[in-house]
Amino acid sequence: MRNTSKAVPGRARVGHNVSLPAGSTVKLSATDLNNLMQALNIDVIGLTQLLVPHGHRVELGNIDAVAIHYNLSGVGRMSINGGPKMALSPHLLIIMPPNTPFMIEVDSGSGPTKLISRDCWNRKDGILRIEAPNEQPEIVQICGFFNASFGHSVRLFGELREPVVEQFEPADKIDLKLREAMDELLKEEVGVGAMTASLLKQVIVSLVRRSLRSSQQWTERFSILTDRQVTRAFADMVARPGAAHSVQSLAHSAGLSRSAFMARFSDIFGQSPMVILRDLRMRQAAIDLTTTTMSIDVVAQNAGYESRSSFVRAFRKAHKRDPSDYRRIAKESDAEKSI
Incomplete structure (x- = not known):
């Protein structure tokens, strides 16, 4: 999402209604980048x-x-x-x-x-x-x-x-x-x-x-990597999608107030933290279904869902089919490729 807000003198532009002190945009930590690259x-x-x-x-x-x-x-x-x-x-x-x-x-x-x-x-x-x-x-x-x-x-x-x-x-x-x-x-x-x-x-x-x-940070050209505090929380979501994340816990991870975190996260990603987290959890579930023999209940728990029914509803909405059908179709496709 392109940022169209006007920059405030002496401050680095971050969101439509949120700004950071100049100099807040710095290199991401090696740990955060490592988590992001592993999940890319x-x-x-x-x-x-x-x-x-x-x-x-x-x-x-x-x-x-x-x-x-x-x-x-x-x-x-x-x-x-x-x-x-x-x-x-x-x-x-x-x-x-x-x-x-x-x-x-x-x-x-x-x-x-x-x-x-x-x-x-x-x-x-x-x-x-x-x-x-x-x-x-x-x-x-x-x-x-x-x-x-x-x-x-x-x-x-x-x-x-x-x-x-x-x-x-x-x-x-x-x-x-x-x-x-x-x-x-x-x-x-x-x-x-x-x-x-x-x-x-x-x-x-x-x-x-x-x-x-390098002294020229190409990573700073990308909106999802420019705000170190928000990206730290996003990297945590990427590394542990099944954890009991909440807006409050993610804001704490970013070192921001709840309102500031919500504003800056939504401005960068174009969606709320919980919507992005649900997407990451569905990606994790799809990986587990196609690469492991975990039961559907375990896959649901691994993706952060306590209820199998709520997991199935979320998965069906994201992938247009039930988890069991998704796994079966993936196996059949792999079998055809091996012939």
Whole structure:
């Protein structure tokens, strides 16, 4: 949710009617970030391999998902959303907001670049490959489209308004993780979705680690990470969704009054703490149902519900089916994939 309130001189803007003393926005603790990263869910929508030779360009974008670009090799230029062209070099990583058009080009030294048309796009085994036929590529880049979320309603990059750009080194081995993700898609073996999501999550965690060592905090660009006090409470919710949380206990965890916590939390997340907590609990229940043999009663207790009936009602509302049906369908799907 975009904040449209006017800033108060000498104070850092947080909510529509709430402000913090200037300087309150500081780095998150390693513990809070660790809890958040452990619970982060990655949904890989697709991977694309871009191979751009001299004198050519590629135009992509307008996909409703966050995009990650990693330049494996070669030098060229990239323009995002029609903006100024930036230099592309090996091991440069870029994360772009959803629905953001971009262009990658490599000059030939004479004349305008030639667009690699859709006739040259080939999809095989879940990977879109874009290249000019019979041309040696200068730039080799992996582009992935994904969603990163906590539960169903909180997206890590949901409020991203400008690209995140980081220069990595070969020793960081980001390229190896992305190449392995592409290999997983090509092999099409059991668990390919989980493996590609895990590998992409490692790249995101590497970016978070880089942020902790950097003077330029990319984490502060995201509304759900800017308010240390509120994020501390949210991290506790993420780490222990089944605990007996209440607005009062979460406000205490944040070190805020109940009213200040409610205002700041709702302004950042767009929903109340209890609505977000219910979503996190339903995510935990879905994980337990599909990865364990716990009884429905135990799954309910693990998700913070004392009553099986209230848990079933909440689960049915969130997932459109009863917990037992959800587990059965997941097992049948896994069995089909293993054939």
